[in-house]
Amino acid sequence: MAVRKPGLIALFDLDDTLTAPRKAATPSMLEFIKELRKVVTIGVVSGSDLSKISGQLGKTVMNDYDYVFSENGLVAHKDGKLIGTQSLKSFLGDEKLKEFINFTLHYIADLDIPIKRGTFIELRSGMLNVSPIGRNCSQEERDEFEKYDKVHNIRSKMVSVLREKFAHLNLTFSIGGQISLDVFPQGWDKTYCLRYLDEFSEIHFFGDKTYKGGNDHEIYESERTVGHTVTSPDDTLKQCKALFLA
């Protein structure tokens, strides 16, 4: 086996970088990753949870990559072993979490919008997902809310109120999708995983959404990484071959 470059790691986003979105990796990508691992240390970082990642990269993903960072690294594995976990619940604590949820539910209760359904706040492991209409609305109701929100700015007004009220918690608010917004601590983007990579002096990151507002932007821009923008899994393959296997 060739000697792997010490201090260097190639770190990959998942969707549109190693695989088509939510799809399994192609046999040629799996083969390529094996070859690449002979010469460099490799890792994957994704916002998805571990079951989605192994669904796309295969059941042996833990053995095929040196590092697997699911949920942006809130769940971190090295050599197949769990090396760290973090959750919003343990980070904020129940008191602060309750304070935030109580205020937000009151705010939603006082909102006069055409319809409301159910599940206004969902606590996930690394974030709160907040929806003024409620997550269990139908697709038509979603579409209607999205249009209504474009005119009345329900979500962006809500974000400015929450941002001011909870400034002391250093939270990031992100409006995404049609009906909701995500709330998570500052720094809980893909850069979160970098805390596990102190031993590497050269971290090459490959991702597709490296533009401002994209979920690869922060890690791509980080001083700790050498960022590479890719346009597809094929492009990832091409760029890595030129960089590491030439």
Ligand SMILES: [Mg+2]
């Ligand atoms: Mg991606």
